Structures are given as C-alpha cells and as structure tokens.
Amino acid sequence: MSSEIQDRFAAALIDRALPPPQGTSAWSGPRPERRSAVYRNDVASGLTGALATRFPAARRIVGGDFFTAMALAYAERHPPRSPLLLFYGDDFADFVATFEPARDLAYLPDVIRLEAARGHAYHAADAVPLEPGPIKPWTGETALVVRPRLLVDVLRLEPAEAAFLQALAGGATLGAAAEDASALRGFDLAAALVRLLQSGAFTAIRKDNTNGH
Known part of the structure; x- marks a missing residue:
C-alpha cells in the first residue's frame, strides 16, 4: 500500500x-x-x-x-x-x-x-525539589522615614544610630547623644553623622548657650 x-x-x-x-x-x-x-x-x-x-x-x-x-x-x-x-x-x-x-x-x-x-x-521527569532554607530568628529593626526633598525615603538604622538620633530628637546635645550611643556596640559618630546628614534628617543646628557653647 x-x-x-x-x-x-x-x-x-x-x-x-x-x-x-x-x-x-x-x-x-x-x-x-x-x-x-x-x-x-x-x-x-x-x-x-x-x-x-x-x-x-x-x-x-x-x-x-x-x-x-x-x-x-x-x-x-x-x-x-x-x-x-x-x-x-x-x-x-x-x-x-x-x-x-x-x-x-x-x-x-x-x-x-x-x-x-x-x-x-x-x-514529567522526576526532580528533587529544593529543601526550605533556614529562616533567621526574627529581630526588631528601627526605620527612619524622611522626606528631604518632596520624596519620602525609608532607611534602616543600626540600634546605636537609632539611639543617637532619638537622643538628639529629645533635646540632648551632640556630645550627650554621642555618649549615650557609645554604650551600644558598633557606634561610629562620624559615620552616623554622615548617614543622617545625607538622609536629610537634620534641618537646623541649635547652639547650646547654657554652657557658653
């Protein structure tokens, strides 16, 4: 045929x-x-x-x-x-x-x-699926929300940086805030100031006249 x-x-x-x-x-x-x-x-x-x-x-x-x-x-x-x-x-x-x-x-x-x-x-062909990856224990974090130039930004702060900024926001002087933050591991005053200045978190510098400074 x-x-x-x-x-x-x-x-x-x-x-x-x-x-x-x-x-x-x-x-x-x-x-x-x-x-x-x-x-x-x-x-x-x-x-x-x-x-x-x-x-x-x-x-x-x-x-x-x-x-x-x-x-x-x-x-x-x-x-x-x-x-x-x-x-x-x-x-x-x-x-x-x-x-x-x-x-x-x-x-x-x-x-x-x-x-x-x-x-x-x-x-379908047999394949071994990936095992679930290890999950790190949950820990709290501190976030800084700023709007320096009409754009909202969210930055993650290290615990020492957060303590430093919180002290300043509460009215502490630069020296006192830095001293409190220094008690926490890993605090670097210069690095913290650079990050916070770049973020736009500061809007003015206030002199403390009570001690003649």
Whole structure:
C-alpha cells in the first residue's frame, strides 16, 4: 500500500464522510466499506476513550453522552499526530471554548486546561525539589522615614544610630547623644553623622548657650 493510500485511509478513519480510498479491499470481498466502518468505530472509541481518561472531571460535568459527542467532534478535526495518546488533547480546551453546544459552560475550558496541566505534571521527569532554607530568628529593626526633598525615603538604622538620633530628637546635645550611643556596640559618630546628614534628617543646628557653647 502506497503512502498516499495510507494517508487517505487514515483520513477516512477519522472523517465519516470520506469513503475508503480506491485500491483497498477486504479479505471477505472487494468492497471494504463494512470493514472500514469497523476500523472507524475502533479509532473513534480509542480517541474518545483517551480524552475521557485525560479529562474525567470535564466528563463528569457534562455527562458521558455529551462528552463523547464533543470528543468525537474534536477528533474529527484534530486527529492524533503521534501513536502515543498520552498527551492527546492538549488543545482540547481551545476546541471546547468554541464548541457551540458548550457555550453556556464558560468555565469548562479552564477545567480541561487544569486537568491537562495535572497530567503533564504527573508524567514529567522526576526532580528533587529544593529543601526550605533556614529562616533567621526574627529581630526588631528601627526605620527612619524622611522626606528631604518632596520624596519620602525609608532607611534602616543600626540600634546605636537609632539611639543617637532619638537622643538628639529629645533635646540632648551632640556630645550627650554621642555618649549615650557609645554604650551600644558598633557606634561610629562620624559615620552616623554622615548617614543622617545625607538622609536629610537634620534641618537646623541649635547652639547650646547654657554652657557658653
């Protein structure tokens, strides 16, 4: 049998309107229509069965008869491209979205897409997932919210810097605030002043006249 006849024979198995191609015959006689109908029914049953296996939720939603009719309509327009039917019907959802009898079931295509995704996940190659990473213990932090030039900014302050700024905001002198902050680990007066000046946290310098300074 030539490849052309094979292609026409395969097309006739899907499309019921096509007769068996010229050049084919049955063992029981020259007219293969009856045998061809048997093959056609076997193919239709196999394809609709494959779709029913892949999309059981959709079948339960619409019922067995409706699903079979819908699957047959799909199979006539979308014959399988591979002898493996594992993923046959990957575009079934797109077909159902335009299938007029299912027009009122707007959610049905998405149900089919979800089932298709589940199938692909089930048959995907095994891979070891990453283990959850260690989570550092929660600790409180101090944030400085400023708006130096019409733009709001949020800066994270080290504990010593926060204590230093809080003391200044409470009216302490620069020396007293620096002395209090020095009790905390890692305080660097010069670095703190640079960061706070750059942030725009300061708007004025007030002299303390009580001690003659």
